[in-house]
Amino acid sequence: MLRAAGVGIGDEVLVPAFGNVEIARAVTLAGAVPAFADIDPVTYALSPAAVADAVTARTAAVVAVHRFGRPADLAGLHAIGQRHQLLVIEHRDGDGEAPHDEIARRRERAAYLDARLRGVETPDRGAGHTYEQYVVRVPGNGRPDRDAFAHAVRAKGVACSVPVKTPVHRLPGLRRCVSLPQTERAADETLALPVHPALTKRDMQKIASACNALGGLLQSAS
Known part of the structure; x- marks a missing residue:
């Protein structure tokens, strides 16, 4: 899509650093340079305000990624794109084409956890959330407390996973000296709990x- 739109050598493409290393690599394969903007702490997708701040004279496109089944702020990103004449490409992270009954069961399990979990920050119930992953935040001292929490939960027989272990801008070959505080915080605090339909x-x-x-x-599980 980037090549078809004429994006290539000399251009920058704004992408998220919170996961999706394949997108940054796709930008390099097109001959352009991936540049990183910070995420919105609620949607975990690119923040329109952060994108606006990151635009330079070389910026040609923005890749909007929907994370964990929570839609990105496409309206906000398209507004930035129109203002700066940027191509906005939409990418869905995960099984966006899941059957409606499967999505309904995930939402049911997510609602169950929303009502009963204490001591963690549950995900936003934004419109259209399909809960491809049910991602909570573990409060405390960032990564050490999150990792300890995950270890203890697994010891009790509950499968959980860290959705983004290392932000893309800190990976070899893609390192950038850029301030992405929301991305860093999310990588340190987030934990995905199971909500798949078989539960x-x-x-x-x-x-x-x-x-x-x-x-x-x-709390009571009744």
Whole structure:
């Protein structure tokens, strides 16, 4: 898409550093240079305000990535694109074409955790969220506390994962000296808990119990 739009050598393309290393590499394959803008702490997608601040004379395009099933602020990004005459490319991270019944079951499990988890920051319930991943934030001292929390939850038999271990702008070959405080914080605090459709009510109770035993008072699972 970048090549077809005439984006190439001498151009910069604004991309998120919170995951999606393949997008930054695709930009380099097109002959352009990936440049990083910070994310919105709620959507985990590019922040329109951060994109506006990152635009330079060489910027030719922006790649808007929907993260974890939560839509990016496309209206805001397109407004920036129109203002600066930039191409805005949309990329969906994950199974955006999942069947409606599967999405409905994920939303049901996400709502269950929303109502019962204590001591962690649950995800935003933004319009259109499909919960490809149910990503919480573990409060405290950033990465050490998040990692300790994840270890303890796994020890109780609950599968969880760190969605972004290293931001793209800190990876070899793509390192940039750029300030991305929301990206760094999200990488240090986020943890994905399971909400896939195969989980039973007992499974969901186990997840809530394991998390709440560490982060707060256990609530009734009725």
